Amino acid sequence: MYSPELLSPIADFETCLAAVHNGCDAVYVGVPGWNARGRVPDLTRDELQNIIEFCHLRQVRVFFAMNVLVFEQEIRQLSSYLKDLISLGPDAFIIQDPGLGILIKHIAPNQEIHASTQMTLSSLESVQFVEKLGFKRVVLARELNLNEIAHIRKHTEIELEVFVHGALCISYSGQCLTSENFGGRSANRGQCAQSCRLPYDIWVDSVLYPRPAAPYLFSPKDLCALDLVPKLMEIGVHSFKIEGRLKSPEYIAATTRAYREKIDGLSASQSNQQLESLFSRGFFSGWLQGVDHQKLVDGKNSAHQGVLIGKVHKIQNNEVWVKNPAVIPQAGDGCAFVQALHPDLGGRIYHASTAKPNFLILQFARNFPLKKISVGAQLWRNNSPSLEKSIRQSWENTNLQRTVGVQVFLNAQPGHHLSLRLISPTAEVELFDKEKLQKAHNPTHPPWLKDELAKLGSQPFAAQEIKIQLKNQPFLRQKTVRQLRQKALQLLEEKVLKNYPKPAFNPKTYDFHTPNSKHKSEKALLNILLRQPHQLEQISPDLPIDTIFLDYDYGQALEPSLNLIENLGYKTGIATLRIHKSGENKHLKQIIAYNPQAVLVRHWGALSFLQNNMLNASFIADHSFNISNSVSAQWLLNHGIDRILPAWDLNQAQLHDLLKNSPKSRFEVALHQYLPTFHIEHCVFANVLTSASSFPQCKIVCRQHNVEVEDHKGEKHFLQSDAECRNTLFLGKAQSMLRLYDSLRSCGVNRFRIDLLQESAEQAAFKINTYSQAINESISIEEAFKQIGVHEKYGISEGQLFNTTQWQDRKQLKK
Structure with a gap:
């Protein structure tokens, strides 16, 4: 019978214990220094090996997250490190970078690799393309919603993994540049700054839109899909994934147990309220049941809030009265009083009573500022030591720990050697x-024998079946049986691990192709990306322009501009x-119908669809493909791409390294751009300016207003929607690469984008003319940079191009 894999997050050996002993089928752990949770302390090689052996002995798979x-x-320089990692025996690598996947498969062709959610695989076509x-x-x-997942499942045999619980990124994973732009640290390198959890102000048509009680525009509630488990199983999702490598062991244990019970159809041993107490920003089904812009983000909270106990009914005699409480807390539990326009007040409960019918009466420490609490304030439980203590028993109590059943066979007869056979699902000794x-003088069956054989102690095994065959009254010593059992168990462990599939290494080293350093000098030309039809009106002929790309919003006619x-x-x-x-192919079919000479492609799925339906156009891979090394670049060039714009995450040194080892003429570099920070399914326009949950109830409010978002530094950024109602927050301060132009030309780049x-x-004509004069050497680079900066609404920057420092996380030091 089909049963999905339950995949739990771990960060160390204790979280591994919590996950395994609560029923996961697999765990995922970050590769030290190379994973998307840079704040998690790195594990040593020995620690990784211990985790793998512990899990494999209990039939739990281990995935290495290398999703950066x-x-x-x-x-x-990675080959030797990868070979060492592979030799540890992970069941799979979870990766974002195509080049990394290519390198792993070259080193060990039978090593399993999984495409991370960081690859932004959101359509059947994208899944089919990366299968290559x-x-x-x-x-x-x-x-993705359930119907979209079901469509992909129906038309592909590849395994599908879906997140079912935990924190949600507001931006499409792999497409978030907020940390890079706001904090000089890249989410695509595991250094997410949690910018989506910060407060923001919103300006509508240049007027501040008041939202004092809901400033968290980009902070979604946490995903909880417990109620959707049956539907996901019906669809045939292979793996149910829990997010939380930064969470506590108690959180991982409780969440794993909840989904284990749901998958197995068992009665729940804990409520959603207990899960909320451990960590929750409020639970919601995310996008699984479709878009709901009001419920996904309410803007009121961005951190752990716990479970709602109720509202304050009255305060008298230094006691807080809550009517009809949803949860009954205990003394010692942590609580927070939440009041609109006031800071939250928190403390621990000194005494809790339900002596009065329908009321919860709470006492706090004498110095707790009850005078600051108003009637009607919400009371939340956000910490429960007693709950956490009970959860810890699931992996600390040996009677509750997970074991693998073995069959035990003992044969004994006088004149023969005592034999003991142990059979596990994967090995036999x-x-x-x-x-x-x-021969025994006393013919009775030793009363201790069965108990002795059943004593498997702290081993990963438990006696599932014991068969004892005694012939002709053998004399058995308990010590002999004990020693034989102990040796057999040790050998069984060794054999289980030995029988586990081993990687087959390729004896050949990977050939990193380095192109000829000589390059044909070609004239530098600009490619222009326009987002409004009027931006074409004053563009002159005879400029050093190769292609003008149209990136128009929904409803804006393309044909007049193309003409x-x-x-x-x-x-x-x-x-x-x-x-x-x-199914979102209307825009792509429109592109095919207009048959432009070039297409700027931004997604794996779009590339697959266009390649299958369009023969003559040149395909240019935009920054969103996140190409950051020559292995990834060459693979993409070999699969139908004509030119590539490199990943936004590269600084100038890293960009030059990439170009040095790649065919330069097939790269394009953006000289001027507004970097996208968030690219999101959630619509801020609908969420803030309407009460609508989705289109068309929103009445396309995004077309009616000019909206800017102000961050915690007081800097404003442009919010725009696209033809599918997705929002992009563009950095208000434009980024210019002008000062890199000469060095890029020297190394052979001849296409530049504006x-x-x-x-x-x-303004459009001025910028295009200024950049044209710069590359034609009519004006100096510095003069062009200065002129562009003067005409930018919020100034100009060079982003992280010249940042040579590497962000260092303040990781917790191991004791």
Whole structure:
């Protein structure tokens, strides 16, 4: 009978105990220094090996999360480290970087690899395209609903992994550059700064829109899909994934147990309220049941809030009265009083009583500021030592720990060696005592024998069946049986681990192709990306422009602009949307119908669809493919891409390293752009400016207003929607690569892009002309940089291009 895999997060050996003893089928753990949870303390090689052996003995698989981008110098030095990691015996690697997957499969062709959710796989076409890389499983984007998951499942044999519980990223994973732009640290390198959990102000048509009680515009509630487990099982999802490598062992234990029981159809041993007490920003089904912009983000909270006990009914005699409480806390539990427009007040309960019918009466410490609490304030339990203590028993109490059943067979007769055979699901051992048995004077069956055989102690095994065959009254010593049992168990452990599949290493080293350093000098040309039809109006002919790409919003006509581009003498281009979902092909079919000379492709799924339906266009892979090393680049170039824009995560040194080892003429670099920070399924326009849960109830409010978002530094950024109602928050301060232009030309780059956003026709023409003059050497680079900066609404920057420092996490030191 089909049973999905339950996949739990771990960070160390204690969280491993918590996950395994509460019923997970597999765990995932970060590769030291190379995973998407940089704040988790790194494990040593020995610690990783201990975890793998512990899990494999209990029939639990172990996945190594290596879900980050890998830069050029790094990938060329990784082979020996990867071989050492593979030799530990992980069941799979979870990866984001295509080049890393290629390298792993070269080193060990039978090593299983899984495509991380960081690859932004959100459609059937995207899944089918990346299958070419050798993935056995894909972790689908969290933004898919049940019907979309079912569609993918129906049309592919690849294993599907779906998140069912834990924190939600507001941005599509792999497409979030907020940490990179706001804090100089990249989420694609495991250094997420949790920018989505910060408060923001929103400006509508240049007027501050008041939201004092709900400033967390981008902080979604936590995912809880317990009630959807039967439906996900019906769809045929292979793996149910729990998020939480930064969470406590108690959280991991309780969450794993809850989903284990749900999958197995057992009665729940704990309530959702207990899960909320351990960690919750409020539970919701995420996107699994479709888009609901009001319920996903309420803006009131961005941190752990726990479970709601109720509202304060009255305060008298230094006691807090709560009517009809949803939860009965205990003395010692931590609570927080939440009041609109006031800071939360927290403390521990000194005494709890339900002596009065329908009321919970609480006492706090004498110095607790009860005078600051108002009637009607919400009371939340956010910590429960007694609950955590009871949960810890699930892995600390040996009677509750997980074991693997073994069959035990003992044969004894005088004149023969005592034999003991142990059979587990994956291994079998048989041992003989060195001495032959004597005949017993007392013919009775030893009363201690069965108990002695059942004593498997702290081993991972438990006696599932014991069969004892005694012939002709053998004389048995308890010590002899005990020693034979202990030796057999040790040998069984060794054999179980020995029988586990081993990697087959390729004796050949990977050939990192380095192209000829000589390159043909070609004229530098600009590619222009326009987002508004009027931005074409004042563009002149005879500029050093190769292609003009149109990235228009829904409803804006493309044909007049395409005709104008042709009349100006430039090549025509159209950009795809940043995300592609199954069935969202209307925009792609429109591109095919207009048949431009080039397509700026932004998603694996769009690339797959267009390649199957469009023969003559050039395909340019945008930054969103996150190409950061030559191995990834070459694979993409070999699979239908004509030019590549490198990942936004590269600084100037890393960019030059990539170009040095790649065909430079097939790369394009953005000289001017507004970097996208969040790219999200959630619509802030609908959430803030309407009460609508989705389109079309929102009445397309995004077309009616100009919206900017102000961050905690007081800097404003542009919010825009696309044809599928997804929002992008563009950095308000434009980024220019002008000061890298000369060095990029020296190494052979000849295509440069200018991205426009909200510019008027005059502003668009000015910027394009200024950059054209710079590359034609009519004005100096410094003069062009200065002129562009003067005309930018919020100034100009060079982002992280010249940042040579590496972010260092304040990891907890191990004791």
